[in-house]
Amino acid sequence: MKRAIISITKWAWFGLLLLLAFGYMASGLSNGRTTESASSIRPKESELRSPDMSLEAAGNSKPIATESGDADSVDAVVDRIDQARRQAITAAGLRSAEMADWMTVCRRLSLALVGSGLSLEEIRALESLPVDQRERAHLDRLLGDVRFHDYWAERWTRFLVSDEGPFLVYRQRRFRHWLSETIAENRPYDQVVRDLITAEGLWTDRPQVNFLTVTFDSNDGSPDPVRLAARTCRAFLGLRIDCLQCHDDFLGNVSLGDEDALRGGSQTDFHQLAAFYSSAKTNGLQGVRTESVDYRFQYLDADEEVDVTADVPYRQDLLPEDGDPRERLARWVTAADHRQFARAAVHRFWTLMFGRAVTDAVDNLPLDESDDPVLVALIDDFQRHRDVHRTIRLIASTEAFRVDSVADFEITARHEVVHAAFPLTRLRAEQVAGSITQASKVKMIDRDSSLLVQLIRFGAINDFLKRYGDLGENEFSKDGITIPQRLMLLNGSMLHEAAKSEPILNTTGQIKSFAQDDPQAVEVAFLCLLNRYPTKEEQAYFAEKVGEADGRGNGLEDLFWMLANSTEFTWNH
Template sequence: MPASARNWILACLPAGVVALVISLVAWASSSPLKKTEPIPVLQNEDSLTRTIDQVDQFFTQEWQERELDPAAVADELTQMRRLSLALHGTIPSLEEIREFQAMSGDDRLERWTLKLLDDRRFADYFSERFTRAFVGVAQGQFIVFRRDRFKAWLSEQIQANTPYDELVRKLIAGEGLWTGDPETNFITAAVADGNLDRNKLTGSTVRAFLGQRIDCAQCHDHPFDHWKQTDFEGLTAFYGQVEVQVLGVRQNNKLKYEVEDRNTLETRTVAPQVPFLNECLPEEGTLRERLATWVTHPDNRRFERASANRIWGLLFGVPYIDPVDDLPAPTDLTQEAPDLLDILGQDFRENGYDIKRLIQIIVASKPFQRSSSTDMVDSEEIQRATRAWALFPLVRLRPEQIIGSMLQSSSLKTIDQNSNLFMRARRFFSEIDFVREYGDLGSDELNDFPGTIPQALLRMNGQFARDNGSASPFNSVGRITSLDISNDKRIETCFLVCLSRPPTAEELTHFLKQYESASNQEQREKVTEDLFWALYNSPEFSWNH
């Protein structure tokens, strides 16, 4: 690691723990390397294969009806890169690429997917994506809200593969202190100025778990949808008996949910009621327990469809139906055959709301395997093919994916939970600073966003890019330069480290000329630095293809 980066990290740490950090790093550096985890073996599960085939048949029929020729299957390294970005928030390391290339068998991508899902980085990354959807990005009132505890709790649930419906019920009905029972932060996220905003809870619940927007009905009947103001009030009444006390989130059965009539200005009591599927609302339990059961009820198609649409969006960068929180009600669907969300949702429900299984199905399907490249020249045809998922959609990387990729490309080894303390600290502080400068996408992260000139300049000339791209015995630039390999292999290694692919013949020829003109080690370092800078700032580095 360059001295400037090392000193920067130490400066960020409290003075009293610097000595402890140094001793821990020394211990970690001297400890034997952890053995590589074995690649998981695929289980021969007919139901999984049947669902994948059903998804593929759905899209094959769609493409035929629309007279679309789907793009070719993307090469395995391209699929590997998009898997790593979607599941871990970073590009694969050179170490991982070599491990993947050493695998045999036609099913190695499927087995690699299982390996990524078993890795702790998956739980940590997806917990942040879910946290944004469930409680947003604001830190809220620190006294009663701990976003970091909520995210850590979600990570544990995902790592344990807790059924998604069970996880959601814990969020809606949880009780206790926000530090000791982190799931209650879903409730305390709605606290503002010391008051619990029950209307905000209702809106968050319906958007996050049912994929629909009911917020408009808070003040009046929805002008374009089925939602009525009485629907919103009836749902909010289920949160009417929850209160945030010194000892945590508690149920107070004595409370009644009251609203002020806008016409008469008189206060009236609202009874809890659901706007549809009343037969799915249990009679037993607290109000929030009853609501949680209704939201996740197997007969509530909105829940499984919204879940499938969100996971699809997290993997592709674009939801199947956009926006992710404004899906058509199942009663509005006119097709006779099940659509994609019905296919995925049914499998999700029938197999215990298994998030990892749902991901396996989606990434094994034909749309996820398509290339983003096409011979089409007409922009309207390209958009039509993209909308039909006959082309893999081009999406800009998220800020944490950009910094995660830049950091990973600075190391030939995988940066994960087993990396030494300094490397993990560097990633933690780098991500915070970079996202702050680059700009956060907020909780509305699945909508398209434009790139900006300041963002491009940050990748070109930011402090992290300068430190990363300067040759050092401890980073990729320095190590690749010093390797006793041919210049062809040196260029290929740079491309694999940064873009997860080998160079084209034209690219190889261009950069070979640069190396051939370098007569000593210092000049070779400069060529490698320039090559890394060019790769960092290529459009390919900051997009998902």
């Protein structure tokens, strides 16, 4: 009898815990107004859009920027950026699209900062706030989110060290972890760059040294000055001078020299810059150490090698006279008056936020070309502050980032050029994978998620990237999705597993168990995958299809699969 009572008690506790677990998983399905119709649950159109979004009125709503007062405040800088945008649109004789609704803007923020769309849990939390606070609250949370630190560390790694690197002496994981910590701390960007250029020590205990050791395989176990010079120009200065390794610039592709005396680039320009890195030597168990410059090169048409003196190709006035070679180079690159450094950083961050560069290439910003007027105030601000989080906040607050991608008139490429409409960009491979895995869970997937969920996400994304393909350093290519990639989405195991109607882990299983009716089931599916409410027509149509399916679970699996394969899901808009 005693054993029976104990057994019943255990099963009772188990049942209670199971009910609590199901209740917790289902808590995000409803926003607390389950008796209301879908149209009443959805925020009113007047709350999402300003009724008059002419060029004069387009800047009235700024829910992200918070500072005000002096001319250096976030609000003041955003006003200057928005004013430049309006002037460009007027000069082009175009109209601007209206501002996008808050959920669209928040999806853009999530895709840019953490590489996936919003979770249902995040949407419900934001809906509990006043409409004019939602974008700012979402951005504030994302900037402090470990997912943002890790994701941007991965993105930075792509342009800082584009190669896999040699075995043992290059530790990419440690390098990414160090970058993640610097982004979390919001260390000034110029300090981060100086740390990379001047790094010393072992690649295991000084992660920034991996910026140098990634080039060991091409220089007999020491940092390669040529590759480092090319990477420094591309990553930190937005200049492509790689062609100068072998010959002078005969085609007019590279302009160097002083602002009032620009000239074509030469081999000398490149190799004098590379000479700074010849001071980085490998010293056994001490790792990388700085010694004297020791660089020799045989120029084109020359008979023999000559000693090359370390020098910079322009703004020699910013190069310190004293100090060790790499320290001098680092000070020149990050000098307060070195506008090209600020240009390169702002263009890079803008591109990470929009998924598309303002120019043809994010790492090709010639000295003799003027900046997009919308970026001028942003570059000025970054030159003063060197603050990555502040720059993200500024970009997210601009009309250019918050404008809609559709309008009641035809949107052309000219509208996107002058920022009259948000540019349509297809998601990168890791964003597609991240969005699918996040959509398959009602709760936000982060480091606080269960180990099982994190392992499933890690394995699914890695397998997807191998099969789908990753553009790597060319991640901002404007090429469309390929047929094999489309087939991968249609028939791949990742989407099949994500869409399964499993009652405990997957979104479809939880919707099946807890949605009150098919219309609410469709609504939640749209929120999870497309981060928007369905229109009345969409809701009615798909609710009918779910009802006609052989069981609600199968109908929801089909709906999940269809939405994940839609153009709307796989593009940023």
